[in-house]
Amino acid sequence: MRVIGLISGTSVDGIDAVLVDVSGTNLDIKIELVAGATYPYPTYLRERILAVCADKALSMAELAELDDAIACAFAQAAQNIQLGHSPASLIGSHGQTVYHRPPVKGGGEGERGRRGELPHPYSLLPTTYSPLGYSLQLGRGAVIAHLTGMTTISNFRAADIAAGGHGAPLVPRVDAALLSDFNEGRCIQNIGGIGNVAYVPPRHNSNWLEKLRGWDTGPGNSLLDLAVEHLSSGTKTYDENGAWAASGNPCNPLVEKWLSQDYFHLPPPKSTGRELFGASYLQNCLQDAEAYQLSPADILATLAELTAASIVRSYRSFLPQLPQRVLLCGGGSRNLYLKNRIQHLLASVPVMTTDEVGLNADFKEAIAFAVLAYWRHMGTPGNLPTATGALQEVLLGDVSQSVFRW
Ligand SMILES: Nc1ncnc2c1ncn2[C@@H]1O[C@H](COP(=O)(O)OP(=O)(O)OP(=O)(O)O)[C@@H](O)[C@H]1O
Numbered sequence: 332m333r334v335i336g337l338i339s340g341t342s343v344d345g346i347d348a349v350l351v352d353v354s355g356t357n358l359d360i361k362i363e364l365v366a367g368a369t370y371p372y373p374t375y376l377r378e379r380i381l382a383v384c385a386d387k388a389l390s391m392a393e394l395a396e397l398d399d400a401i402a403c404a405f406a407q408a409a410q411n412i413q414l415g416h417s418p419a420s421l422i423g424s425h426g427q428t429v430y431h432r433p434p435v436k437g438g439g440e441g442e443r444g445r446r447g448e449l450p451h452p453y454s455l456l457p458t459t460y461s462p463l464g465y466s467l468q469l470g471r472g473a474v475i476a477h478l479t480g481m482t483t484i485s486n487f488r489a490a491d492i493a494a495g496g497h498g499a500p501l502v503p504r505v506d507a508a509l510l511s512d513f514n515e516g517r518c519i520q521n522i523g524g525i526g527n528v529a530y531v532p533p534r535h536n537s538n539w540l541e542k543l544r545g546w547d548t549g550p551g552n553s554l555l556d557l558a559v560e561h562l563s564s565g566t567k568t569y570d571e572n573g574a575w576a577a578s579g580n581p582c583n584p585l586v587e588k589w590l591s592q593d594y595f596h597l598p599p600p601k602s603t604g605r606e607l608f609g610a611s612y613l614q615n616c617l618q619d620a621e622a623y624q625l626s627p628a629d630i631l632a633t634l635a636e637l638t639a640a641s642i643v644r645s646y647r648s649f650l651p652q653l654p655q656r657v658l659l660c661g662g663g664s665r666n667l668y669l670k671n672r673i674q675h676l677l678a679s680v681p682v683m684t685t686d687e688v689g690l691n692a693d694f695k696e697a698i699a700f701a702v703l704a705y706w707r708h709m710g711t712p713g714n715l716p717t718a719t720g721a722l723q724e725v726l727l728g729d730v731s732q733s734v735f736r737w
């Protein structure tokens with residue numbers, strides 16, 4: 332089946348679109364990437380999205396307008412990616428995350444929540460506050476289905492959240508299907524705006540899927556990108572290949588201070604977003620850096636070290652053993668300095684990109700949402716409770732069918 336996968340991630344840099352052929356059932360699937368492209372948002376739209384992510388207030392009418400403007404951009408990306416190819420019959424669209432709130436521990440989280448009992452932290456909250464997580468992705472599927480004439484699956488995170496999960500990360504089940512190895516335990520590390528990992532145990536283990544783990548490791552490129560924009564007075568948006576950071580030195584006492592923060596010590600399942608690792612987090616980092624009189628390059632090297640160390644230390648803290656290989660994907664896998672620091676901290680564990688095992692590292696997330704849509708279409712669950720904390724596996728995504736014929 333030919334499927335389109337669409338996502339714009341927490342970097343808000345544009346829409347990743349793929350056209351893939353998917354076949355098979357459940358975890359036993361094959362995919363072939365027919366086409367992939369990134370379509371940058373128009374500047375005005377990117378700025379509006381970033382403002383909303385940074386808590387800018389907007390009216391309901393403005394929210395509806397923004398939701399549909401994003402959906403139109405996604406529909407356009409779906410049309411563009413098919414040009415010159417035979418058309419797809421299904422779209423899986425993640426949309427644009429503008430807000431993410433994990434469930435309250437001991438309340439919504441499936442692993443800990445008990446029915447019929449108000450857990451302690453919940454009883455301290457106003458009664459209007461739900462212990463379930465909340466995650467809002469804009470770019471409604473109905474509009475994409477309407478504009479493209481194609482059945483569109485969207486709103487993938489809601490069903491996992493309703494089952495007590497974080498609604499994230501959702502990619503680990505796809506990682507299990509596409510990147511597992513018979514003999515080797517692997518960490519599949521995405522470095523987008525936020526970093527997230529799936530630990531995929533070797534498949535020779537009879538209950539390997541139950542042993543799979545996944546969580547958000549913390550900042551990926553979000554702090555680095557914000558810092559580059561600030562330190563270059565808006566002339567740059569990211570540190571190409573990590574060259575700027577590579578010309579500085581990390582300040583280790585600062586890295587240790589930042590790593591003492593709660594999020595890094597919280598056991599999985601856990602998820603996060605720009606709400607935590609965003610502009611105000613960076614402001615605090617920059618304030619801390621003043622005491623050490625760091626140069627711009629040192630600041631970037633220190634933030635890169637935070638990202639690398641938060642990733643590697645989370646493996647050491649939360650996995651039964653280190654993986655035998657780490658496969659990087661997402662834009663941060665192109666940051667050579669970051670990649671080298673991860674390799675250094677992992678010593679003899681080989682670190683490479685998913686490209687090197689045949690899965691495109693830039694488009695893996697978009698591919699994942701094509702696969703998740705395929706699974707929804709086939710009636711196969713898409714979440715992994717060991718990664719999201721949900722009480723059970725559930726079907727992910729709302730189905731919008733197009734009744735319009737253009
Ligand atoms: N050549 C490169 N050198 C350094 N960094 C790069 C390079 N290419 C991309 N990046 C980084 O990758 C980021 C985009 O990554 P990606 O598209 O994977 O993020 P995302 O999908 O928005 O995030 P998420 O996975 O959190 O949803 C850019 O903002 C930039 O920081």
Ligand SMILES: CC(=O)N[C@H]1[C@@H]2OC[C@@H](O2)[C@@H](O)[C@@H]1O[C@H](C)C(=O)O
Nearest residue numbers: 341428431499500501502525527547
């Ligand atoms: C709420 C949300 O959009 N979360 C993203 C984000 O970006 C990376 C990390 O945080 C991950 O948990 C998730 O995305 C991927 C696609 C996932 O669900 O696996």
